[in-house]
Amino acid sequence: MTDHSTPAPRICPNxxxxxxxxxxxxxxxxxxxxxxxxxxxxxxSGLGVLPARRVREGARA
Structure with a gap:
């Protein structure tokens, strides 16, 4: 059984x-x-969290 959970929000490092x-x-x-x-x-902008980074499809590191 798989558990689909949303990732935790990224806390602003600043x-x-x-x-x-x-x-x-x-x-x-x-x-x-x-x-x-x-x-x-x-x-x-006063939210405390940053949006999740987008992962490019097909990109190599």
């Missing part, structure tokens, strides 16, 4: 799967909250 991060801008606003911005990994 962000190790943590695609979004909150970065503090320093200081606080009038209410006392830290001012932060959200930044996304440019390699995976």
């Amino acid at each position: 962000c190790d799967g943590f695609a979004c991060a909150a970065v503090t801008l320093g200081g606080r606003d009038a209410r006392g909250h830290l001012r932060t911005i959200t930044v996304h990994c440019p390699a995976c």
Whole structure:
């Protein structure tokens, strides 16, 4: 019996799967909250995974 399973997604090597991060801008606003911005990994566009590589048919290594 064969088990057909989907391959695991490739985790982005640039962000190790943590695609979004909150970065503090320093200081606080009038209410006392830290001012932060959200930044996304440019390699995976904030997804944390990369698409699987396509294997060429008939290509030799």
